[in-house]
Amino acid sequence: MTKKSKKWWTPEKGPVLPWRIGQVAQGVIMGVLLAFAAVGLAAMYGNVSAFQYQGF
Amino acid sequence: MTATSSKKQSRLVAALGNLWAGFTQPSLFALCTMAVMVIVTVIAVLVSVTPEKLSGPFGAYLVKTSNDAEGAATKNAYILVDPRKPVSTTPHLYVVGNSLIAQAIADGPKLDKALEADTGQSWDTYFLTTGSQGPLDEAALVDYATMHQPGVVVLPINFDRFDDDVQDIMKFYRMGRLGFRSDLADNQVKHILKQRPRRRTGIFIVDNRFFFLRNASIIGLRFLTQQPAEQKIDAFVFKPTPEKLVTYKRDIVGALRQNYQHPELATALLKDTVKTVEARGSKVVFFQVPISQTLLDNPADYKRFQLHMAKSEEFAKRLGSVYCKQPGDNVLPTRLFSDYYHIADPVWQEKLRKVLARCVAYAQRGKTAS
Numbered sequence: 001m002t003k004k005s006k007k008w009w010t011p012e013k014g015p016v017l018p019w020r021i022g023q024v025a026q027g028v029i030m031g032v033l034l035a036f037a038a039v040g041l042a043a044m045y046g047n048v049s050a051f052q053y054q055g056f
Numbered sequence: 057m058t059a060t061s062s063k064k065q066s067r068l069v070a071a072l073g074n075l076w077a078g079f080t081q082p083s084l085f086a087l088c089t090m091a092v093m094v095i096v097t098v099i100a101v102l103v104s105v106t107p108e109k110l111s112g113p114f115g116a117y118l119v120k121t122s123n124d125a126e127g128a129a130t131k132n133a134y135i136l137v138d139p140r141k142p143v144s145t146t147p148h149l150y151v152v153g154n155s156l157i158a159q160a161i162a163d164g165p166k167l168d169k170a171l172e173a174d175t176g177q178s179w180d181t182y183f184l185t186t187g188s189q190g191p192l193d194e195a196a197l198v199d200y201a202t203m204h205q206p207g208v209v210v211l212p213i214n215f216d217r218f219d220d221d222v223q224d225i226m227k228f229y230r231m232g233r234l235g236f237r238s239d240l241a242d243n244q245v246k247h248i249l250k251q252r253p254r255r256r257t258g259i260f261i262v263d264n265r266f267f268f269l270r271n272a273s274i275i276g277l278r279f280l281t282q283q284p285a286e287q288k289i290d291a292f293v294f295k296p297t298p299e300k301l302v303t304y305k306r307d308i309v310g311a312l313r314q315n316y317q318h319p320e321l322a323t324a325l326l327k328d329t330v331k332t333v334e335a336r337g338s339k340v341v342f343f344q345v346p347i348s349q350t351l352l353d354n355p356a357d358y359k360r361f362q363l364h365m366a367k368s369e370e371f372a373k374r375l376g377s378v379y380c381k382q383p384g385d386n387v388l389p390t391r392l393f394s395d396y397y398h399i400a401d402p403v404w405q406e407k408l409r410k411v412l413a414r415c416v417a418y419a420q421r422g423k424t425a426s
Contacts, residue, residue: 008084014074015067022078023086030086031093035101036273038094043269 101272106260107236111138116284118235120274123291125158125186127271130235132182133200141204148207149181149416150338152197155292156345157212158185159398161412162290162405170406170413175420180207183289190228191217191325192245196238198329206337208416211326213342213372213379215364218322219314222249225321230254235267240332248324290405293394304395308351312360316367323371330375339419342372343412344381346388346404348396361387380415382408 006012011019078086110118111134119127135141136150149171151161161167164181171179184197198209229245232254242253254263261268278284296304330340344365352358365386372379382388392401399405 011074011077014077015071016074018071018075019078020085022075022080023083024078024089026079026086027089028093031090032097034090035094035097036276039101039269039272043273 101276102261105268105272105275107134108138110235111135111141114279117275117278118271119285119287120271122285122288124285124287125155125291126233126235126267128287129184129186129197130267132184133197133234133236136182136205137200137203139204143205144180146180147175147177147420148205149179149210150184150198150201150207151181151210152184152189152194152201153210153212153343154185154189154214155187156214156397157210157343158183159290159292159400160343160345160405160408162399162402163409164289166406167409167412170409171416174410174413175417183287185289186233187292188228190225191220191322191329192225192229192241193234195244195325195329195332196234196236196241198333199238199240200236202333202336202338208339208341208419209333210341210343210380210412210416211329213344213368215315215361216308216311217326218316218319219311220322221318222251222321225249225325226251232264232266235264235271237263240329244325244328248328249321292398293400294398296395301395304397305351308347308397309354309357312351312357312364315360315364327375330377334376339422340372340375340377341412341415341419342368342377342379343415344368344379344386346382346386346399346408348390348393349387350390351396352387358385358387361385378415378419380412382411 009020010016104114109115110131115131115134118131149167151157151167164183168179168181171177171181182201184201186193186197189197194211198211201207201209226245226249229241237254237256242256245251245253256263261272333340347361352361362385365381369379369381388399388404390396392399392404394400399408
């Protein structure tokens, strides 16, 4: 007899909806931060410090 | 009653426990949501950062700090080409150029007052000044400024303008410091400098990727916290160390001594820019910013500077433009400057605003002499 596998969008135990809300909140926050971090890293890689130069 | 209440309480505890577990547990579901959010955020930024948005109220969040000249110049350029902007009967003044002119004029509202006093009219003044503005950025800003509404364009005419070679000019162009692309600047790259213009796709963040990278995060943060930054025109007052001052003097005097050895390139670019401006019905005023006595303590350098001014005046006249300078030799006491080059004295800034206002009135009347 094989064990039925758990669906990846449901928790191991307990109420489903609060767990999904928690997961979505986690994904939203991390996703936005990741996008901003990626832009920041790309800016560092692209050496856009020339903009800060205020000479003559 | 007690049993029901306790059941409800345990359900609430279980729900809160699973909410926290969902928020903290790594899972495929959270990873997929995260990936979707990265895509959604990128799309939101792509949709948000457009010329139309930047020329509207959203543009207030573009400026990185009050000293950020590129952001402010870009925003003003977009405002000027916005088709929603009605053509106005109020005369327009566009101040384009580097930190020297920005620091000499220093204050937009006070310049408006000086213009009103001299011309008897109120003016709409737009500052398109950026630090170390190269001739191609200058052409791009002039292109946008005069595209929809003619006006008087003020350009600085310093001696260091005339010693740039192709590499110097292209270096600033490739930095992509402004957040827009101009046909005038790209044509100058192609036809005058004989170089290949930067690739243009029509997609804002690709064509202006350096500008975008620099500003995307700060726009988002400023927008979310509702903290627009105001532009500060005279943000170029430095207090350099004595060692730095020695270097500055060496570099500036070096540029003066190099001056007019190979002026063909700079002259060709400037002529093309002025020709375009005038074809659109605008007038040009060349503004000569005074410099510090300390730089010209060698009599030969003093003579060179006076010769530069004489040549600049002749050049302006040939182009049919106004050459504007402070009466006299245009050499001022060192104490008025923060670093030999940027004027930091409010009394002299006021005097220079009045001089500029007189020149602008002169240009408006169609006169060309200085």
